[in-house]
Amino acid sequence: MKLIGKTVWTSLLLVGIAVVQNGGSESEVLRLHVAEAAAKSAPASDYANHPAKDAILHGLQKGYLWKYPDGKFHPEQTVTQSQFVASLVAIRQVSEKESVPALAAGHWAKDIYERAQKAGILANVPVNPNKLLTKEEAALLVFNAWKPFRGEKMKGYTNTGALVTWGWMEPAPKGQAKFREDLPVTRGDAAKILRYLWQDKWQLELGTKWRNEFEQSLKILNGKVIGKVPKGDTQFTIRVSFVTSDDGRRGFLNGESFQVEVNSVKTTFVLSIRNNLDSTDAGIVYYDIPTLKREIKNKQFSL
Template sequence: MKILWKGLGTSLMMVGITIGQTLWGGTWGVYPAAAAQPLQTMSDFAAHPAKESILLGLQKGYIWKYPDGRFYPDKQIVQSQFVASLVAIRGVKETAPVPELPVGHWAKGTYERAQKAGILADVKIDPNKLLTKEEAAQLVFNAWKPYRGVKMKGYTHTGALITWGWMDPAPAGQPKFREDLPVSRGDAAKILAYLWKDKWQLEMGAKWAEEFHRSLKSTNGMLTGEVPKGDNLLYLNVKVYTKDGKVFGYENNGEFRFPLSSVKEISFMAINKIDSSNAALYFYTQFPKLTRENKTIQFSRP
């Protein structure tokens, strides 16, 4: 898994280092310029439940230790820390004005990137604010709107994120969707790991979907195509639905050939082999135009 993420990790690590430098000097003294500092220093999280998520974030450069080399996984995360991580994962470079923060403010550069990316929509800007689950979940849905759409209706941000599986529910004996509970840095690391992996798989799913799309040919009354070879993480599947009610399936590296007049619909799907999450889903219903419709799973399921 870590090998698969290596290329994307390098570029985002550089963004993370820049953000770390921007935030250095804040009142909570976080995110030094050495965002890619050695991972062997795990004195305060070696036995923590979020250890693997923390290690992933440190390796990829979207979370940071404090200047003393510790991560403090049980310390409540503040808004600017979480925003900085979301900006780093998104790889945002462009900016938009944030008048709430004065010129020269230690967090202004990061918040301007977050503003441009829509991460701060309907959020009260307060870099030092200790985040609750509801506040963190809202930032997540804002950041991930371009990828997975909007949260499910009828849920708070907390309830929707817990239902999606990216936030832990409240401890046993409490209401499952308690929005007021604090979010620790360890909690945040686990949430951010889900985002990192989801962004990576969505990008890979789109890549393989594009390769499949380029393979489709409609010539001399025949429709042909090839399923990409893919990779070790994603299972690729193409289904050809014919007008007589039959369905033909093809997997990684498969090829097909059908009379164009017999084809009713084609679907392309990329699924994560580990957790069965959806990385890409496209449908073709217009022939011979081969126009496709993106149906990749969204937060709000129909």
């Protein structure tokens, strides 16, 4: 509910986008917003059998995707830049703004684009709210949005190639070049990509919570590293690993306490938080001995 509350303005904006793009006046936005909200409870007639159904439902429920004023999602329509940017801003929960000179004062998309600009989402992106996105253009927006979480994209790849390799964008249909950058991104395609982002942010936030919990227990006392691995939950394996002086390993899992002789281990140990459902990481942190200074090494796009 917190996320949905913070993105009501984004829902209103997207309905406005749909109105303007379909020839309506901006004065109709508020009325259509009410109609759009009611339409969310209507049968999913136009995506009930779509391959992206689950991703679309997830986005609608979490508040980073929206239907058109006619109550439909239109999953086969090509996503516009403004729609995709609005979803990224909603997932990132951006509230601060930075000027976007390319949009005049009073422009219907100015608020969302100013938030995107502040978050770095528009880096090297020509501002064009009505533009229909290709895979390469959507992938660039993703890498811009996720740079604070996963770092730079893999070198030697186009944005499309890197995102396909990472697993967050589907390759081109069989018989075509795998990394075709020019293909359009439908709203259904976008829903799948955006679900990966929402889930990744969610798990990284959980990882941060458990890392903080772990660090509250962590200390060096009487020549021993002492701490307790957070219990977490069944979806995540949380492990603290030490490499011993003889190149062996000692590991401790969810909920376990430990006391390890400082002189018996090498100069760092690792806290790892891994999602059991898809093997993605929710946090990888290295700690120095004896300072306990941390270095966060979450898996990067560049690896």
